[in-house]
Amino acid sequence: MRLYQDEVYQKGEKFIRIVRLDRYEVEFKTMIGGPKEEGEVTILVKKEFCRLLKGMTLVPPVKKTATEK
Structure with missing residues (x-):
């Protein structure tokens, strides 16, 4: 599984956003709503983090227009 910083995953009301990626661990933020x-x-080893993402869907990033900053 390929992970990128600032990706957001969702399952129901629970959201997970990747804050920092390391070679062996992932720092992420868990949000509800x-x-x-x-x-x-929270910080987890990549293998455990990928298990946590099982069943979650990637939220597509919102593209900013030229007028937005």
Whole structure:
């Protein structure tokens, strides 16, 4: 599985956003209600993080227009 920083995954009301990627571990934020909410930051080994993502779907990124900043 290929992971990228700032990806957001969703399952029901639970959202997970990747904050920092390392070679062996992933720092992520878990939010409930929406991808822009406050949440708890956690660090897991990549293998455990991929198991956590099982059953979740990737939320497509919103493209910004030239007028948005």
